[in-house]
Amino acid sequence: MSDLRTALDAVLADVPPARLADSVRRLIADYRGGRPAEEPLLRNMVDATAYAAYRMPATHAAVTAALRHLPPIGPRSLLDLGGGTGAAAWAVADVFGTVGTTILDQVPEALKLGQRIAKGRLEADWRQWRLGDEAPDEADLVTVSYVLTELTEEDQRSLVGLAAGAARQALVVVEPGTPQGYRRILTVRDQLLAAGWTVAAPCPHQLACGMRGRDWCHFSARVNRSALHRRLKDAQLGHEDEKFSFVAATRTPSGTEGRIVRHPTFRKGLVTMQVCREDTVVGPVLVSKREGSRYKAARDAEWGDRWPPHSSGSEPD
Ligand SMILES: C[S@@+](CC[C@H](N)C(=O)[O-])C[C@H]1O[C@@H](n2cnc3c(N)ncnc32)[C@H](O)[C@@H]1O
Secondary structure (H helix, E strand, O other), X not given: OHHHXXXXXXXXXXXXXXXXXXXXXXXXXXXXXXXXXXXXXOOOHHHHHHHHHHOHHHHHHHHHXXXXXXXXXXXXXXXXXXXXXXXXXXXXXXXXXOOEEEEEEOOHHHHHHHHHHHOOOOOOEEEEOOEOEOOOOOEEEEEEXXXXXXXXXXXXXXHHHHHHHHEEXXXXXXXXXXXXXXXXXXHHHHHHHHOOOEEEEOOOOOOOXXXXXXXXXXXXXXXXXXXXXXXXOOOOOOEEEEEEEEEEEEOOOOOOOEEEOOOOEEEOOEEEEEEEEOOOOEEEXXXXXXXXXXXXXXXXXXXXXXOOOOOOOOOOO
């Protein structure tokens, strides 16, 4: 993250916040609206710059957190569909190191800006591409981050089908951590399971989601705000928590016994965690001080972690 922050600061240093304010306002409204876009939401270089300034650190943090839940696949190539200014490619580089990277997006200004931000730090092939164009080449890992929001249901299905067809090892789809984002992720999950993929995370099972109908599965990633970011969002706090929903799928089976799906709570020698279990039940697990090392592990446990922590899953700690 530090590298992306430095790179963003270098490119955005001279941009007056007032120039981006209208774009930020419109983009926030468009993304909150959650309707499929008939026209690209990023219309020009000012929009792309506004996006990079106020959203890219957050989407980067969410994708990084999602990628960390993949089993150790060691990808050598990445295809990022709807990659925009390249947040997911930075996340992949942070988690897996240098990989051969292709970033496809419909908006040339976003690609151009992404290339400028990445200059000297992140090598990639940045190409203009729109869903409906020729199918992309295969890669070990394919990412689709914060893209489905902009598409009709039919187009979401086509994009996920293309992504799955191109992914040799793994596919990670990330959406906003809202009830709508979660519902889109559930549909992607169903589509991938039907195509024979294994859900590696967040779910500890391949069955129907136990949260369906009453709650929504989402996680949180801490993002430190830059001075420009704070000014653009008129925010006081030096950080924000990006909520996201995701599915990480692999071609080969992997396992986790359980996943903590909310911030654990701590009260007088008792830790309470909401855990999604292998049998699809989502419910509280209570660990008391009397349980020694289990209590210590529970005190250190965070939202999104596996539970129990040293289960047989192959996910890196
Ligand atoms: C919210 S941005 C996300 C960018 C980046 N993936 C990230 O996580 O920061 C959505 C991106 O999807 C791209 N996109 C939307 N519809 C598309 C389509 N039909 N074909 C190609 N790209 C598309 C947009 O141009 C935009 O750059």
